[in-house]
Amino acid sequence: xxxxxxxxxxxxxxxxxxxxxxxxxxxxxxxxxxxxxxxxxxxxxxxxxxxxxxxxxxxxxxxxxxxxxxxxxxxxxxxxxxxxxxxxxxxxxxxxxxxxxxxxxxxxxxxxxxxx
Amino acid sequence: xxxxxxxxxxxxxxxxxxxxxxxxxxxxxxxxxxxxxxxxxxxxxxxxxxxxxxxxxxxxxxxxxxxxxxxxxxxxxxxxxxxxxxxxxxxxxxxxxxxxxxxxxxxxxxxxxxxxxxxxxxxxxxxxxxxxxxxxxxxxxxxxxxxxxxxxxxxxxxxxxxxxxxxxxxxxxxxxxxxxxxxxxxxxxxxxxxxxxxxxxxxxxxxxxxxxxxxxxxxxxxxxxxxxxxxxxxxxxxxxxxxxxxxxxxxxxxxxxxxxxxxxxxxxxxxxxxxxxxxxxxxxxxxxxxxxxxxxxxxxxxxxxxxxxxxxxxxxxxxxxxxxxxxxxxxxxxxxxxxxxxxxxxxxxxxxxxxxxxxxxxxxxxxxxxxxxxxxxxxxxxxxxxxxxxxxxxxxxxxxxxxxxxxxxxxxxxxxxxxxxxxxxxxxxxxxxxxxxxxxxxxxxxxxxxxxxxxxxxxxxxxxxxxxxxxxxxxxxxxxxxxxxxxxxxxxxxxxxxxxxxxxxxxxxxxxx
Numbered sequence: 001x002x003x004x005x006x007x008x009x010x011x012x013x014x015x016x017x018x019x020x021x022x023x024x025x026x027x028x029x030x031x032x033x034x035x036x037x038x039x040x041x042x043x044x045x046x047x048x049x050x051x052x053x054x055x056x057x058x059x060x061x062x063x064x065x066x067x068x069x070x071x072x073x074x075x076x077x078x079x080x081x082x083x084x085x086x087x088x089x090x091x092x093x094x095x096x097x098x099x100x101x102x103x104x105x106x107x108x109x110x111x112x113x114x115x116x
Numbered sequence: 117x118x119x120x121x122x123x124x125x126x127x128x129x130x131x132x133x134x135x136x137x138x139x140x141x142x143x144x145x146x147x148x149x150x151x152x153x154x155x156x157x158x159x160x161x162x163x164x165x166x167x168x169x170x171x172x173x174x175x176x177x178x179x180x181x182x183x184x185x186x187x188x189x190x191x192x193x194x195x196x197x198x199x200x201x202x203x204x205x206x207x208x209x210x211x212x213x214x215x216x217x218x219x220x221x222x223x224x225x226x227x228x229x230x231x232x233x234x235x236x237x238x239x240x241x242x243x244x245x246x247x248x249x250x251x252x253x254x255x256x257x258x259x260x261x262x263x264x265x266x267x268x269x270x271x272x273x274x275x276x277x278x279x280x281x282x283x284x285x286x287x288x289x290x291x292x293x294x295x296x297x298x299x300x301x302x303x304x305x306x307x308x309x310x311x312x313x314x315x316x317x318x319x320x321x322x323x324x325x326x327x328x329x330x331x332x333x334x335x336x337x338x339x340x341x342x343x344x345x346x347x348x349x350x351x352x353x354x355x356x357x358x359x360x361x362x363x364x365x366x367x368x369x370x371x372x373x374x375x376x377x378x379x380x381x382x383x384x385x386x387x388x389x390x391x392x393x394x395x396x397x398x399x400x401x402x403x404x405x406x407x408x409x410x411x412x413x414x415x416x417x418x419x420x421x422x423x424x425x426x427x428x429x430x431x432x433x434x435x436x437x438x439x440x441x442x443x444x445x446x447x448x449x450x451x452x453x454x455x456x457x458x459x460x461x462x463x464x465x466x467x468x469x470x471x472x473x474x475x476x477x478x479x480x481x482x483x484x485x486x487x488x489x490x491x492x493x494x495x496x497x498x499x500x501x502x503x504x505x506x507x508x509x510x511x512x513x514x515x516x517x518x519x520x521x522x523x524x525x526x527x528x529x530x531x532x533x534x535x536x537x538x539x540x541x542x543x544x545x546x547x548x549x550x551x552x553x554x555x556x557x558x559x560x561x562x563x564x565x566x567x568x569x570x571x572x573x574x575x576x577x578x579x580x581x582x583x584x585x586x587x588x589x590x591x592x593x594x595x596x597x598x599x600x601x602x603x604x605x606x607x608x609x610x611x612x613x614x615x616x617x618x619x620x621x622x623x624x625x626x627x628x629x
Contacts, residue, residue, distance in 0.1 A: 013617045020611055027607070052419065052446065054195060054223035055282075055310065055448065056326065
């Protein structure tokens with residue numbers, strides 16, 4: 001009974017870490033895509049404005065966007081950590097399953113480094 | 117257990133794919149739109165008899181700005197050729213004056229009370245030139261700030277010369293008679309002041325700030341600036357042209373959008389008058405600069421639509437006339453002659469053009485609301501549109517829509533639905549069309565404009581009306597506009613949950629051992 005509840009916790013952890021990794025990765029990818037389309041649009045506007053002789057050829061840039069850069073770096077770190085945790089948990093679960101089939105000897109090894 | 121895990125993984129993968137596809141599709145769609153926009157500048161060129169075109173003798177001279185002078189004479193600058201041009205209306209002849217040094221990039225001009233022509237030169241650090249037509253003598257006044265990119269010139273009743281320094285974020289003054297130069301810095305950084313207009317009492321100067329999307333008023337006595345920003349419900353994308361009407365209200369052209377915008381000074385409210393949106397998927401009409409005639413009508417050139425527009429605020433009708441030649445009909449300054457005819461330059465076609473004061477579109481549209489003009493976002497409001505044929509012959513009319521619901525003027529059929537988009541009108545006949553107007557559920561409260569466009573062969577008329585929209589909270593819209601923040605919060609919650617579960621499993625293991 002106890003082993004079953006522990007296994008359920010293990011499964012829940014897997015799902016949570018996989019979901020966090022997926023969401024963080026998706027956010028990164030969607031932000032990259034929207035940044036790229038924004039860049040393309042800016043390029044178009046600049047090319048269009050180049051056809052307005054006399055008017056300032058606006059830079060349309062207020063310098064680096066530190067908030068967005070921080071969000072992107074944070075998301076990258078979060079995605080990387082959760083991907084690593086997900087892989088680690090899956091591998092650990094496999095080893096655990098194998099050890100429960102073949103003996104308990106590898107149990108202690110699995111617990112090493114189980115710190116978040 | 118394995119099945120549950122696989123289902124979880126599949127669910128997450130599905131979520132990922134479903135989320136990514138709309139983004140990818142929207143990017144390819146926008147790229148298609150904007151790519152085609154670049155290549156379809158000149159897709160709609162047909163002959164319009166009303167517009168008279170006068171080719172400039174120098175090839176590819178780049179005419180950029182034109183002013184009207186006494187005796188049916190016009191002065192203009194040749195941006196590319198570096199010349200000052202004079203056009204004689206009586207015999208349609210030209211005279212050109214090369215600017216000394218042959219490196220000038222003249223961008224705009226003005227005439228003072230003594231008959232001198234003043235023009236801005238964007239070459240190098242920037243300068244202002246004076247040309248005396250009686251002696252053909254040029255005098256140069258370099259701007260105090262380097263790389264100032266001077267543009268617009270205005271002359272006051274004392275013959276002082278005022279000019280904008282777009283990249284220096286300043287306006288400058290050359291004081292008559294010694295022409296000492298003074299500069300004044302605008303309050304917003306990098307605002308890029310572009311064009312100027314006198315206030316009604318001539319005690320202040322109105323200035324468009326193209327980069328910040330504001331307009332500023334400069335007091336000639338105190339030398340202070342006051343800035344006016346539109347409300348969040350109304351965009352002011354790259355304002356360029358600016359004029360003041362007989363009531364003192366300020367009119368601005370949106371060069372980064374598709375509208376002429378009015379600032380009513382008495383209550384500091386902004387109203388947008390949208391143009392039609394160009395064909396060929398081009399995103400905006402890019403109204404360039406404004407001129408106001410004695411009847412209070414606003415004339416302008418729609419840069420990317422290649423049309424001349426005329427807005428009559430007294431009737432809320434905007435007429436648009438297709439320019440016959442291909443190329444960009446562009447100028448940073450247009451002119452009205454003594455008879456009220458509108459003159460503009462065609463930078464690409466290397467010409468100066470005239471369209472008569474009395475030109476009119478053969479169709480008219482009038483929008484009427486039967487049950488008030490107030491609605492709530494997401495809820496429809498109904499209007500009747502009267503479309504009239506002014507000609508003695510039948511004609512077919514295509515109908516379209518525009519609005520200030522978006523910054524480009526683009527309006528979907530869900531936002532304004534017409535019961536028909538084509539009409540065959542009898543000679544002097546008219547028809548009534550029903551319009552169902554449904555403001556977006558995400559629109560905030562404010563005054564919005566809707567326009568019904570009736571197009572015939574080479575011209576169109578936009579009947580404009582205003583509606584008051586009361587915004588309401590929309591959960592789906594709120595989630596759609598804040599989904600990134602929400603997902604970041606979800607990721608944080610998942611991280612916390614993971615930590616909690618890790619600790620729980622560790623505690624359980626310890627207890628088991």
